Amino acid sequence: GENVEQHPSTLSVQEGDSAVIKCTYSDSASNYFPWYKQELGKGPQLIIDIRSNVGEKKDQRIAVTLNKTAKHFSLHITETQPEDSAVYFCAASRGDKLIFGTGTRLQVFP
Amino acid sequence: DTAVSQTPKYLVTQMGNDKSIKCEQNLGHDTMYWYKQDSKKFLKIMFSYNNKELIINETVPNRFSPKSPDKAHLNLHINSLELGDSAVYFCASSQGLDLISYEQYFGPGTRLTVT
Numbered sequence: 001g002e003n004v005e006q007h008p009s010t011l012s013v014q015e016g017d018s019a020v021i022k023c024t025y026s027d028s029a030s031n032y033f034p035w036y037k038q039e040l041g042k043g044p045q046l047i048i049d050i051r052s053n054v055g056e057k058k059d060q061r062i063a064v065t066l067n068k069t070a071k072h073f074s075l076h077i078t079e080t081q082p083e084d085s086a087v088y089f090c091a092a093s094r095g096d097k098l099i100f101g102t103g104t105r106l107q108v109f110p
Numbered sequence: 111d112t113a114v115s116q117t118p119k120y121l122v123t124q125m126g127n128d129k130s131i132k133c134e135q136n137l138g139h140d141t142m143y144w145y146k147q148d149s150k151k152f153l154k155i156m157f158s159y160n161n162k163e164l165i166i167n168e169t170v171p172n173r174f175s176p177k178s179p180d181k182a183h184l185n186l187h188i189n190s191l192e193l194g195d196s197a198v199y200f201c202a203s204s205q206g207l208d209l210i211s212y213e214q215y216f217g218p219g220t221r222l223t224v225t
Binding site for chain 1: 153158168200209210
């Protein structure tokens with residue numbers, strides 16, 4: 001079955017700096033890669049996703065890149081703000097269920 | 111308006127007890143899910159239902175029995191609770207089964223502590 005690895009497990013950045021979180025997946029049939037943000041005491045919330053027919057997608061300060069050949073995808077957050085502090089999860093899917101990575105705790109210091 | 115709601119938010123109980131967690135969505139979605147998030151934050155799917163029909167059962171012990179009385183509700187009953195069942199349980203819903211086409215919306219979670 002699918003296995004998703006995520007790095008780093010924790011990431012601390014200064015406000016205004018960029019943050020990058022990387023994931024690799026094992027199942028070449030996976031074709032959908034969402035990213036979720038989980039704030040303390042809340043459920044995960046979708047922030048951006050990418051499908052396998054696209055190499056990059058951007059939404060304001062957030063971007064995601066996908067390398068299908070290498071089976072890895074990354075989340076890039078630019079101009080980080082304290083409210084970006086949360087746990088971020090990548091996931092991979094063939095469409096039926098989401099297989100999540102192990103999460104990255106991002107801390108943005110003012 | 112809460113899209114996906116769960117009750118209770120916290121549940122503390124002793125080993126061996128039976129407990130239920132309730133989930134309701136007011137989004138008109140056809141598909142609902144239960145996830146377990148362990149102490150290391152690892153999030154894993156347990157079940158999915160579509161139009162009250164079980165679709166996914168991820169080798170969860172049969173002490174866990176989901177029940178979907180209608181499309182808007184998916185409850186999780188757990189028998190003979192064990193220490194290892196302590197976790198945060200998330201309910202989620204999506205408009206349909208195809209997650210490439212339909213976003214999944216998560217509830218706020220139920221923190222279960224078994225002592």
